[in-house]
Structure formats: C-alpha cells, structure tokens
Amino acid sequence: MFLSGLHKGENSVQKQQQWDTTWLLFARMMADRHSKCASKSVACVIVKDEKPISIGINGTPSQHVNCNEIYLKQAGVLYKASIDEVKDTESVLHNGRMFYRCTNQEEHHEWSKLNEIHAEINALGKLAADSTSARHATAYVTHSPCHACSLALIASKIDRVVYSTGYEYGDGLTLMRQSGIEVIHRPLTEEYFLERIFDKDL
Ligand SMILES: [Zn+2]
Ligand SMILES: [Zn+2]
Secondary structure, eight states: OHHHHHHHHHHHHHHHHHHHHHHHHHHHHHHHHHOOOSSOOOEEEEEETTEEEEEEEOBOOTTSOOHHHHEEEETTEEEEOOGGGOSSOOEEEETTEEEEEOSSTTHHHHHHHHHOBOHHHHHHHHHHHTTOOOTTOEEEEEEOOOHHHHHHHHHTTOOEEEEEESOTTOTTHHHHHHTTOEEEEOOOOHHHHHHHHHHSOO
16 A cells, blocks of 8 residues: 555656656747747746646737847847948848847847746736636746746746746746745756657657
8 A cells, every 4th residue: 555655656756747848848849939039939838737728938019020020149149130230340141131230239138128028927918818817837937937927927826837947046936936836947958859759659
C-alpha cells in the first residue's frame, strides 16, 4: 500500500513535469513563430484543468503598427526604419526595407514601454474580455515575468507560474512567491526538441 502510494506520487510528479515541459515548448513555439517584437519573443500560455484557456504574445495592440515594422535587431544592434535617422549611419537591408543603426541603442526599450503589451498581460486581458477566470490556473511563460506582470498574475489569483528563461532572482519572482504562487524555473534544452524524433517511429 505504502509503496504503491509512493509510486503513484512519483508518477504524478513526473507527469506534471512532462506537461510543464509540453506547455513551455508550446509557449516557445508561439513566441518564436508569432511575436512581432524586434527585440524579444515572449509568450504566455494559461492552462487550467489541463486545457489552454488563453495565449498571449508580446506586441502592440491589434490594428497598431508592429514593433518589427519600425525596429530591427541584428547581432544585438538596434536599427530603425526611418528616413530621419539617415546620416552617415550604418544601414542594413532586411525584407526589402532599409534599416538604419539607432544612435540611441536603448530607444526600443523606451518605445516598447509605451506601445507594447507584455505576453502575460495580453493573456490575462483576453480572459478578462471573455469574463473567464484565471483563478487556480498555471501560467507558462517563455521568460521570467517582469514586476508589473507579476503583480497582474498575483491579482488574477493564478496558482502556478512556470518559466524557461530568466534570472532566478529577477524582478517579480520573490513577490509572487511571497503571495503564495508556486514559481518554477524549468529551462528548456535542445534535447526536448529532438526527443520525439529519436524516440518514436514517425
Ligand atoms: Zn518590441
Ligand atoms: Zn511583463
């Protein structure tokens, strides 16, 4: 009895870890394929009762001009598609458009604060628009949530936050833990992307 109970416990932990990885991979794919931010691709998938109930990706509100229509980041250098920037500045051709090296490399950061909605807020906002509760749900995020998003996740009564990239002590993690949210850092490695190819006969 005791052994079978223990075994069951281990299985459910393993099962939870497997699902955590699945949803993180899903979030990563959504971010990589669909984020229109030139600087960072972030996604948040909110899962409740084993179902994804909302997906948020970082970016400008719909109908607004996308970040990657204005900015381009290549090898860590920020460029902007603007004619007023043209002087003797370095330029690159990308998707048929010219982008010019920004004098202020922090420019996107300032612009983003005013124009882009973080993935977590987008995911929670969609739920709010549908009057759906995130209470007791899990938020899977590609990056550790910033301070403002952590506050929003706390306010929404989320139970768990699982993220794959970020700093263990970054921004709102402590705040969320203090509020009773289970915060888990589960890094994704290349092997997760390859395991199916090697393990299964496709
Ligand atoms: Zn951006
Ligand atoms: Zn945020």
